[in-house]
Amino acid sequence: MKIDLGGRTAIVTGAAQGIGRQTAQHLVAAGATVALADLDPTRARAAAEPLGPTAFGLGVDVRSRASVDAMIATVADRCGGVDIMVTCAGILYPTRFDAITEGEWEQTFAVNVTGVFHCCQAAARSMTARGWGRIVNLSSTAGKSVSTLGGAHYTASKAAVLGLTRAAAKELAPFGITVNSVCPGLIDTEMARTNTTPERLDAYARSFPIQRLGRPEEVADLICFLASDHAAYLTGASFDINGGDLMI
Numbered sequence: 001m002k003i004d005l006g007g008r009t010a011i012v013t014g015a016a017q018g019i020g021r022q023t024a025q026h027l028v029a030a031g032a033t034v035a036l037a038d039l040d041p042t043r044a045r046a047a048a049e050p051l052g053p054t055a056f057g058l059g060v061d062v063r064s065r066a067s068v069d070a071m072i073a074t075v076a077d078r079c080g081g082v083d084i085m086v087t088c089a090g091i092l093y094p095t096r097f098d099a100i101t102e103g104e105w106e107q108t109f110a111v112n113v114t115g116v117f118h119c120c121q122a123a124a125r126s127m128t129a130r131g132w133g134r135i136v137n138l139s140s141t142a143g144k145s146v147s148t149l150g151g152a153h154y155t156a157s158k159a160a161v162l163g164l165t166r167a168a169a170k171e172l173a174p175f176g177i178t179v180n181s182v183c184p185g186l187i188d189t190e191m192a193r194t195n196t197t198p199e200r201l202d203a204y205a206r207s208f209p210i211q212r213l214g215r216p217e218e219v220a221d222l223i224c225f226l227a228s229d230h231a232a233y234l235t236g237a238s239f240d241i242n243g244g245d246l247m248i
């Protein structure tokens with residue numbers, strides 16, 4: 001099976017690093033033109049640069065509707081529209097339940113839930129006009145169980161992404177748009193490394209049936225499949241990729 005995204009235009013949010021950056025690289029390799037969008041435009045452009053002429057970086061703050069609309073408009077001007085939206089932008093606070101502040105709670109939901117909503121809705125408008133679309137939202141094992149590293153706000157936000165994905169999938173299917181979630185376990189990125197010690201990461205890794213952390217490229221492979229024509233009959237679903245840490 002060859003994944004061919006030639007002629008497609010994709011936006012990946014949170015693409016300056018981690019899963020988003022790797023996903024952008026795989027989408028480019030599959031033939032898509034890819035906008036790497038991140039809070040820091042300089043880092044987004046730096047991530048796009050080695051990917052060649054079919055990749056470009058731009059700034060976006062997914063918390064802001066105006067910023068997301070501007071991102072979609074920039075991509076539409078440059079490429080004619082949006083076919084694939086991958087919402088990787090996310091934040092995690094490891095704060096324990098009793099110490100969670102209102103500010104942390106609001107920030108977590110602003111990025112992880114409202115940000116995903118902004119991107120899905122704005123992209124879906126462009127996709128509806130084209131009669132084809134693929135939306136892949138980053139949830140987490142946390143969305144189905146409880147986060148290993150994140151606090152209750154992170155777990156709650158990732159559960160919300162699953163509900164948003166299902167509802168959007170149901171309404172957007174008649175327009176040729178599929179909407180799915182990916183639920184990674186512990187993946188070796190900055191997010192994982194900055195929120196615990198190397199020793200604890202090793203201990204978590206050894207506790208999984210497949211005794212290692214996941215790799216960003218493994219998540220990117222799954223996302224590319226969901227973004228392709230091969231996944232035309234999959235929608236409203238959530239796909240676990242966690243080395244067997246959670247089996248449901």
Ligand code: NAD
Binds near residue numbers: 014020038063092
């Ligand atoms: P990461 O922290 O390495 O990268 C996240 C990116 O999102 C960063 O480049 C950051 O600048 C960007 N970002 C943050 N706030 C933003 C905003 N308001 N607007 C635009 N961009 C913003 O994270 P990662 O590990 O690559 O994770 C990617 C996604 O996968 C996240 O949604 C995360 O919750 C989810 N996830 C990660 C893991 C893991 O173990 N790494 C596991 C499950 C789910």
